[in-house]
Amino acid sequence: MASEYKRIEGCIAAYISGNYFNVVEIGIGRNPDVAVWCHEAGLRVRATDIREPSSTSGVETRRDDVFCPDLPWYAGADLVYAVRPGVEMVPALITLARTLQCDLLVYHLGDEVYLDGGERIECGVRLHRYCRASKRS
Incomplete structure (x- = not known):
């Protein structure tokens, strides 16, 4: 089972590192793999x-x-993402991404989705983009 989780994190990190430069993971918990792999790919990661x-x-x-x-800490992010967040977090994640004018990607647990x-x-793996930045540099 652990190897399946690492495959999932690898797919997420590969997609993010191929499309973004300055990313913030929300709810990192005790699984930093996506963040670490994105950093190793040259991204700024918070x-x-x-x-x-x-x-x-x-x-x-x-x-x-x-x-x-704490909005100033997120400044400059082109992506906010979350791996297996509680679905109750998604509205707050959408609000944050819209405020920052950046993309939001979520990898849900199982078949869970928001709206x-x-x-x-x-x-x-299947990612869900709930926000897309109006402009990308």
């Missing part, structure tokens, strides 16, 4: 969690609450 995240090499981490985010599921992206 990550937050409601609990103090573990120090992760090459990834800027901090405790933050997506329901009341219509947003734009579906097949990259070896």
